Structure formats: structure tokens, C-alpha cells
Amino acid sequence: MDVAVAYEGAQLVAAVLDDDGRSADRHRVDPDRIAELIAWVPAGTVRWVWADTKAIYPRLLAGGVRVQRCHDLRLCHAILSGHDQQLAEDVRWRAQHLTETEPTLLDDQPSEERVELAEVVAEHLRQRRRIAVEEDADDQDRIRRAKLRLLLAAESAGALIAAEMAHVGLPWDAAVHDQQLTELLGPRPRFGGRPVKLQAIADELITKLGVGAFNPDSPVDLLQALHRAGIKVESTRKWELQQIDHPAIPPLLEYKKLSRLLSANGWAWLDAWVHDGRFRPDYVVGGVVTGRWATSGGGALQLPKQIRRAAKADPGWKLVVSDASQLEPRVLAAMAADDQLATAARGHDLYQGLVDAGVVDTRAHAKVAMLGALYGATAGFGGQLMPRLIKAYPRATGVVEDAARAGERGEVVSTFLGRRSPLPPESWQELQRLAGSGEASAEEARKARQQARDWGRFTRNFVVQGTAAEWALCWMARLRQSLVDLGQPDARPELVYFLHDEVIVHSPTDCAEQVAKLIKDAADQAGVMLFGDSGVEFALQIAVVDDYGQAK
Template identity: 65%
Template sequence: MEEIAVAVADDLVVLRSLGGASDETIDRSAAPVRLGELERAGARWVWADTRELYPELLRAGVRLERCVDLRLCHAILAASTYLAEPLQSSDTFWDRSPAELLEDEQPTLLARPMERADLDQVVAEHRLQTAAVADSPHRHRLRLLLAAESAGALIAAELHHHGLPFDVAVHDRQLTELLGPKPRFGGRPAVLEGLLGEIRTALGQPGLNPDSPPELLRALHTVGLDATSTRQWELSKLDHPAIAPLLTYKKLSRLLSANGWGWADQWVRDGRFRPEYVPAGVVTGRWATRGGGALQIPKLLRGAVTAEPGWRLVVADAAQLEPRVLAAMASDHRLARAARGGDLYQGLVDEGVVETRAKAKVAMLGALYGATTGESGQLMPRLIKAYPRATGLVEDAARAGERGEVVTTWLGRSSPRPGPWWYEGQNAASQPEAGPTEQRRARQQARDWGRFTRNFVVQGTAAEWALCWMADLRNRLATLGPPDDRPYLVYFLHDEIIVHTPDRLADQAEHSVREAAHTATRLMFGDFEIDLALDLATVTSYAETEPAADIAAELETSEESLEPVDQTGWSAQA
């Protein structure tokens, strides 16, 4: 396999075989033909950022099998405790993480050009990374992580290129049922206008704008409601005729702004929903999106995701992935035994740990996310007694975080250290003159960071497994037929994927999805027997994978959950 370094400079592409010394410079317009020739000869591409060139190649019909995305790899190696010393680069070009790039590259009318590395920078960085990994006692894990991360960059570009099949007529019909007809000249749809009238009347505020939190809070205070915020969970506790229409208004308004007609106009093209995925956009290694909100398609609108005629959707998600991954990481054979049979939570009941499946879920999520009060806190002693290895692993990670230490995933992605605010708080509490307020604040900051590191090791390892799953699946699907008539990935959400497949290849696509999951498990955890079960269905519409949506019930569902909504907040603090 020949490694070829690539750099892009305006209208030119420069290539260098890492086994030789000569460079080849070609016009950018000729890159698809030339890179296609080298790809067929078995090249592995080494470049700064997959986003620079691969989208152009895909548009020209050129698919690449493997690459090294140096920017993504550098972000891992610059922090990983699996290296004797974190990777130090003499060039600041490599120092910005994917999460930082995500913040700086939000779509704007004046978006700046992508920063680029020249060929010498690419070659030097690749040599530096290769040498650093070779010296690591965990080189095999790191190599797997870097390969999976780079494959993820290819997959992200392909997901955007292919897009998720999406029927805008169905989407319009669903929105109309929920909101009323699309307003011809902007403004609120009829259902929102009706709810707005109810809210204004109930609060005695004929000019109220409920989309303004300060204005809404003042209106609530005027009628004697002691609300401190306009969040759903707090409003739902209040007793007043305005609350029910207000909660419904807020949910429908959020649906309109996040996935309404304007969203479809911007992100659905040629019958495909095309979000922009950002691999490692979250510090745990989970993906984010730069636009389109692919990670938040509501169940109510999944009926618009439909396979093309003669094709099907293979929808698969790894059931209860994080607790299963925790069992494997900790080599906790008893928890692994509870995971057999498809439903880990029921397995906890069958093991006699808790009485009901609902309690099992609460207890396990409490272990993963650090709940210490309420029902989760009460159930934790049972989990600790039943599964000391698994609970010990996350408890150790939490204690490390409380001390401000770094924790690391199974394959080698390490957490950031807390920011200056954290150290300032801990230092203030350690002073002789520190009072109870400073000490309480420092303890709370330490516990909060411990909750982050507790979940980091598990969520990050689960993200690694998902990358290995997709990378292997991508290669399997590529062998099932010619480019225009074979299954391919069209969607990814943390532990869920969708494959668009010709009808005649649906069974083979399903088999590939399952085999890729088995391969990912063996690659990461070797001979440890853990059942990373898949919920899998082959359907014509994404909505068929869920029970028929009850609109009223869905609108009443709390937006809060036991899990953190998004770990990107931690990256901002870091």
C-alpha cells in the first residue's frame, strides 16, 4: 500500500509519494481523474483535512477507501495519555481541535476560506504522528482509533454527498397537521396564532411575545406565578390556565424553527436531507453537525424519511450501548451476562438487582451520569454490590475528575482538563480564610467535573465502537455491487445508522450491518464475551421503526432527561 501525501493550493493539488521524494502538481480540475487512478492502484491518502478535497472527488464519482486525516488525529494525540508525552507540533496550524473549528466555522454570509497546510507541513506532521504512536505502549489501540477517526471523516463527507432520502410533500403534510397551513407571507402558522391568543388572554397581556423569555417571565410574575426561568420543566410545575397552551406553543414553535418549512428549504435538496456532519465535534469523540440538525430529527417528522422506489431503509441501533461498553471496559462478566438476550435492563431484573425494568434503567443511567439523589441515588448501592468492576470503573473516573485529572477512553482519547475557573475555585477553597460559601462552590465544581469524566470514558468508548462499526460496514457495503446500485450509509446518530439499499440486496445489507458490529466488538474488546445487541429493521419509512406517533403524548413529553442533553457545553468550559 502506497501512502501519498496531498496538499491543496488554490487551483492546484500537490501529491508526494511518501516512499519517494518527487512531487506531482496537477490542476485541481484534474484531481478526480488522477487520484482515481492512484486509488485503484491501492493508495492510502495522507492529508490535513478530508473536507478540503474529498467532497469534490465524490461529486466526480471518485470514492476513496482509506485516508489519514491529520487534523483529527492530531487532536487525539495532542492530549492522549497513551503517549509518553502529548504530541507537540512546531506548527500551530494543527493546534485547533474539531470542536473549536466547529465554533469558528458556523455558516455565515462572510465565511472565511478554509485554512490550509502545505505539502511539507503535511509530511512533517505525518512523520511526527507516526513516530509518536510507534513509541506508545498502547500503539495498537491508538492505531485503531486513528484509523477509525479518519474513516469517519470519509463517512461524514459521504453522508452529506448521498443525503438521507426525504419526501418534502410528506414533511409539508405533517407540518400542516401540527401547525396549520404554511403562512404565505411569513409569520406564525394558524395553530400557533390560536395558542398565542389563549396565552395572552389567560395572562391578560394582549401584546405579549412568548418567544421573549424576559417578557414572558414578567407576564408570569404579573399573575403571581413565581417562575425563575421559562424552561419547560419549571413551567410544567405551575398551576395556571396559561400554562397548558404555553407549553404546547413552546414545543410547536421549537419544531417550526428547528425542522419547519424554512429548514427544509435550506437543507433538503434533490429529495435528500444533507446536513453537515462534524466528526469529533464533541470532546468525547461524538459527532456534531455544523448545520441541518441531523442529530435532532423529531419522531413526529420521521415519516418524511422514505426510501426511493425499489429501495429500502435498513435502520439499526446498538441497544443500550453505553452500559454494554462499560461491561466490556471493566471486564465485568456479571454485567455482561445481564446484557445477553437483548435487553440489559430486564437482565438486571432477572439477576435480582432491582425489581422492575424502569428501576433498572434509572439505576444504570444514574451510574453513567453520576446521579446521587432521588431514586437513582437510592438504587446505586445495589448496582455497586452487584457489579463492583463496572461501577468501580466509572467511580474511579469520577474521582479523577474531581481531582482535576485527565481520564482516557478505551482506545486512547483523553479528556480535557477543567478550565481556569475550576482551579481558581479549588484554590480559593483551600485558603485558610475560605468560608463555607467558597468551600461549597469548590465541592460542587469538583463534583460537576467528576460527573463529566465519569461519563467521558464510557460515552467516548461507545463513540469509538460506533466509528469502528461504521468503518467496517462502509467497506462491506462497497463490495455488494456497482456504485449506483449497491447499499450505502445515509444517516448516523451516535449509535444508530441508516443504510439505503436496493430491495434485492436488503438481506445482504442487514447481514453486513450485523457482521460489522461483531467485527467492531472483536477489534476493540478481543475475546471478552459481550453482546452488543442491535435493534434492526428493514422498512420503507423511518417512521416504521417506532410505534405510531401520538402527537399529544409527544408534545407532553418533557424536554429534560436523565442524560446530559449535549456534552458540547463541557468543551466550552474546557
């Protein structure tokens, strides 16, 4: 049963939808009387339909209400807009209720006051028509639409999970965080400026460079100082600096690392993002074109190892930390139905599996070869190893090679469930047209070839990274369902953190081992849900710990 919901002015308006997706009954309540709305909904399994989970669900959570299922029209519309030609009504709804920066969805979020209930119902009907199976549809079209329905359900489940993780929060010990910062940087300055240890490293850097005072926090000043010292580098990136043999380089690299810690996760971050013993990041579901999540604040996807000890379980609780091992190569094996690569993936180390199969001689070479396949290595050692990988695993490498060639031609590619890549920008297309006409200069033709290869590398990785994001959504959705009935009503395990291929569950100690098993079961179920009996093992590293720092 579907129940459409929208905020209209100061009230929450809901309508039960009939089998045709049309409004059959309406109810209106004040936001502070959420329980009345829940009691009004007929008994049975309910799927809540609303324009934007981020606009409505946090208010329900604050009122003590959790929902099992939802259909997020904004997220689903962003996915469906990549399929077929939009109807005029779809374009109008999109213009009114979606951001203009799709598919990143990182800017202004729609306001619930802008969406009337009638519009929610109408958009829901349009989306139902888009994924409905026609009576004369062939098997291929039925499979495509079934995959798309799974993707929409998983994306909407992800929206619920993101809101719930922000509501619950990752347990965070501010005193431990402060202690770690003090040990690494020195005591917190009372009136701004650099902490004493960071200042000492800056002084050492300036002394060893020997070109006078400069601001190491300014990339321009730093680059000019390096040039004055005779160090010819084009940037201050870590990989380039590591190639230089000069006594100033070690303190420079150390300064950059600690300065980054101070700016990204220092005391200002602690003040802004940790309250009441919880870190509550603002996740953006589908915030990247591949479907990966992003954050609009808090940097949850980049918590450095130096501060992870501060993510600390409450007394009597544990953190169950799970990391999917070598997820993208395993996803590639499954989506390509490559039995040979699936065999190599059995166990916790796929790279060692490539060595055992005789494809390469060392694990390090196996990693370079596989990353080269995923990201399009054409030169260096990765490029040299690619022919071996192509010969050993033609089905898997064929998937990414086909995606790369399609991207070079400016075509759209899709993830396993059907999320579509964006078209290259108009400037890219214009340059390719110019090169194809034979009227391009030698430099324009060279640039066109380079841009085509670059876009091909993007589409090559898009199909795998996007499918890995789909697997992770299904993994979390299954895990969320399995945690509902575990523990006591006032002390249940909760998903509290997600990082691409890693989840953390905050669990009472007495059921932490059971949670670990549920995490593994959910990973297996997600693999079957997407790929059927692919033979690919989605291996996990699971640790039951007191703090996040102990898991690595």
C-alpha cells in the same frame, strides 16, 4: 502505501511516501482531472494522507472518486495533542492548521490552500513518531499505542463517512414534510408570521393566563407573564412547567413544542437544507470533547419524530434503520470486563436483565439505577439504588467511580482507546487551590466542593460516552467496508445517516435484508475489535422500512 495530498493554489499535488514516511515521488494535476491522479498512483492498497478530509474529499467525490482509507492529520492531531508534551514543531503546525477552540473543533475550518504538501508530509512524520512502538517498550505501552492507532484510524474513517453521507444525502420528500408541517401548524404563511394553528394556540395561552398580551416566543416576556399570573417558576423549561397545575400550562407546553418545530425544522429549514430530494447535513467529526459528532448546520442530530416520515426511500429502495440498544451500559460492561453485567446485557433489554438478576425490582428502577451510575446520581431514587449496583457490578461501577474521583482531583481521564478529557478551566483549578490552602471562606469552600463534584460527573460520563463513540466509529467503518461490493455499480447501498448510536442505510429493496445482516455483523465485529472476547452482546433494533417514521 501512503499517498500525501494537498491543494497548492489551483492544483492538487500528491506524493507517494516511502516506508520511512518521506516523499518519494510527486505528481501535480488540475482539480478537474482527478482520474489522472488516481491512474498515476501505483497499484495496491492506498491510504491517503491529507490535512483535512472536509477540505479535499468532497472535491474527489464530486469528481466520481471514492477512497478506501485516509489519515486525517487535523483530527488525529487533536487526539494526539492530549498525549505527552508537544514538540515545538507540533505547536507551530497546530497554530497554523487547527482551530483555536479545541477540542470542540466547531469554529472555522482550515483552508486547504493554507497547507503546503511539505507541511503535510512533515506533520505525518511527526504523528508516526508519536505512535511508533519503541523496541524496549513494555506490554502496557504497546497495548496503549495499538489502541491509539485504532482510534486514529477510526476517526479518519469517520471523516470519510461524514463526507460521503453529505455527498449522497438522506432521501427526503419535501411534499411530505410540507404536509406534516401543515397538519401540525397550519398552511405556510405567505408573508411570515405564525401559521394559523400555532397562532390559535398562542391566543388560547394568552386567554387562559389572563394577564394581557405578551410574546410567547420571548423567554423574558413569557416568564414575566407567568409571574403576573401568580405562577412562581424560575424558568420556562418543560420539566419545571410540568409540575404546575394551571389551565394555561397545557397550551403553553404545546406551543413550545410546535414553535420549536417551526424554528428548527420548518419551511425555512426545508428551503435551506433539502435540494434535489436529499437532505445533506454538515457533520463535524469529533465535534464534542468525548468524540461524539456534532453538526455545523441542518440539525441532523435532532430530527424530531414529527417530520421523520419525510425521510423516505426512493422507489425500489428501502431504508434500513438500526439502533444500538442501551449502548452506553453495554460499553461500560465491555470496557470494565464485568462478566456479571455482560450476562445481564445479553438480549435486547439490559434493564430487564438487571431485574432478572435480582439487582432491582422493576425495569424502571433498573434504568434509573444505571443512568445514575453513568451520570453520577447522588440524591433521589437514583442515589438510593447506587449501592445495589455497586455491590452487584463492582468492576463496571468501579470504572466510572474511579473516573469521577480523578475528575474531582482535576486529573485527565481517557476513553478505552485513549481519547483524553480536557483539564478543568483555570478558574476551577484556582478555586481548588484556594480551598486546599485553608484560606478559603466558607462559601468559597462550598463552591469548590460543588465544582469538584460537577467536574467529577463530567469525567465519569466522559469515559463511557467517549468509548461508546469509538465503538460507533468502528461499527460504521466496518459496515462501510462491507457495503462496497453489494448491489450493482450504479445502485449500491449507502450509509446516509448517523445519530450517535443509530445508522440508516439507503438500500435497493432486493438486498435490504442482506444489509440488515451486515449491520449486525459490523456491530459484532466492532465489539471484538475494541474489547476482544468480552462476552458483551451489542444488541440492535433493525427495521427495513419505506420511511424513517415507520422505524419507531
